[in-house]
Amino acid sequence: MERDEIISVLQSHRPEPDIDLLVDLDPQARLGVFEYVGIVMFIQSLFSAPVDVANSMNLKAFERPAIEREAVYAF
Secondary structure: OHHHHHHHHHHOOOOOOEEEEEOOOOHHHHHHHHHHHHHHHHHOOOOOOOOOEEHHOOOOOOOHHHHHHHHHOOO
16 A cells, blocks of 8 residues: 555544554564654654554553454555
8 A cells, every 4th residue: 555545544444533543563673762752753744633653562451452353454
């Protein structure tokens, strides 16, 4: 998928006023706080609505099933 197509898919699946994105980051990427914040800010800049970005590795066990059940996979 191209960038514009991904954004279009994500925006079409948002019944709420904000967008919640779950990202899978390579555990071996060794991102520091500043790099992670840079990624989050870049993702937020792609949308006109508020965006919450969460790393899938940081999900709590009790949250994971509901989040994965409702997820719309973009790529």
